[in-house]
Amino acid sequence: MSVGLGTQVICEPRSGNDALPDFDVPRGLQFLLRSTQIRVYRVPIEGENKCCSAFPRKYYVTDSEGNPILEGVESSSWCSRLCAERIHGFDIDFRDADGVTVLLMEKTLGCPLFYCCKAPAISVTSGQDFYGTVAQSANLPKMRLSLMDAIDRPQLRLLGPCIRQSRYVDGIFKLKCHSERGSLGRLTVQHFAGMDSYQIFFPIDLDLRMKCLLIASAVLLDCIFA
Incomplete structure (x- = not known):
């Protein structure tokens, strides 16, 4: 498997040592290597700026x-959260149980309603390795998110x-190859204790970088649906 991902690598199953990342x-x-489903959910952060609800996101x-x-x-800044909750830019450090940053996500300023001009996007980095970008590519008649590799080649779509x-109805996003043929998995938006919860299902042999981009997709959807 080369560093540059190809659609063939993403969409076809692998076995044995070929499934190990290079x-x-x-x-x-490393838990993602043996995972076929994960959940991403947001919880409120309280204790500061209690005069309003402009709290930073915590996932x-x-x-x-x-x-x-x-x-x-x-x-991010309190002012940007207060004035532009859906469109403001921010960084998120994802840390493991030892407090080590394993993923850095950077969301750019972007409006989901005018995605043609300034599409919301999140880039994902781990250490010195750039994993790729998730960007909104359409809004009507369906929401489309494009998952692109480190050299900006589209690989997957949601x-x-x-x-x-409605809080009583799950929103289901289908995970497909970029050609939109077949189905690789899904991302289900559920109402969970007052906050949206994102249940993500994918093949066990999906490239780990794409699994990380699916985590970023949940964060991006959380902003779009804010």
């Missing part, structure tokens, strides 16, 4: 059994509803 995987991300990533594996906290669903 780059260093931080210990805090947890759990394994299939619900055990928290990663924790990420937004870094297709789902363009508006937030």
